[in-house]
Amino acid sequence: MPAAILFLCLLLQQATARPETFVPDPIAGYALGGHDPVAYFVDRKPRPGSKKFEFRWGGAEWIFVNQGNLEAFRKAPEVYAPLFAGCGGFALAEGYATAGNPFIFAIVDGKLVFFHSIVNRFLFLVNSQQLMADAAVQAEKTGCKPQL
Structure with missing residues (x-):
């Protein structure tokens, strides 16, 4: 919620x-x-x-x-701090920004990643290497990379 x-x-x-x-x-x-x-x-x-x-x-x-x-x-x-300013990792890899849920997370390659749903978490972890790279590219495009 x-x-x-x-x-x-x-x-x-x-x-x-x-x-x-x-x-x-x-x-x-x-x-x-x-x-x-x-x-x-x-x-x-x-x-x-x-x-x-x-x-x-x-x-x-x-x-x-x-x-x-x-x-x-x-x-x-x-x-x-969570990657992608807390945006959902799987959705981001798919090209759109959603708010990640702090109760649905994974540590991927030593980084905290949030997800919008349990299904998104599962799908991300099945192919985490490729989807992590896709999400990083999309973070620049969608603005889910904080300007610190």
């Missing part, structure tokens, strides 16, 4: 739904709906961050589970 709201807000803010920064979730007010981006790598699942551990980067506020995760992100945000 938060991903759908994020998508609608993007449509209203811009005629193209093309994020140039990481757009905060309109309900939570934080990037990734308030989930800790480092937790995807450490815990292999989304975990809600705490307002005690906030950091501004990429046009959004990010929150973290603990100080260690915040420091890891502060030192290398490009490592932990």
